[in-house]
Amino acid sequence: MLKKQPFYTLQRTLTVALVTAWITIIAAIIIIPYLYGRADRERIKQLEADVRELQKLKSEFETFKALTETMEALREKARRVVQEKPELAEDLRTIGLL
Secondary structure, three states, X not given: OOOOHHHHHHHHHHHXXXXXXXXHHHHHHHHHHHHHXXXXXXXXXXXXXXXXXXXXXXXXXXXXXXXXXXXXXXXXHHHHHHHHOHHHHHHHHHOOOO
């Protein structure tokens, strides 16, 4: 006569495997989108930091551009002054306008 013990052991093993598989599937359904969402949030934070840095650099560039234009205007005025008064040429060279 066949013993029922191996059948019950096999049934219990299959039940545990099936329950484990379902737990894994449910956990994957819940956890994977969370992990992707977290990665997306971190990437967005990094992009926002990069945008702030670019805005800061743009602001600094605009300031530099304005200063450069001002210096060019001063140099042009200095050239005109030197044409009128050549004795000031050395002084203007000393301060860097010529």
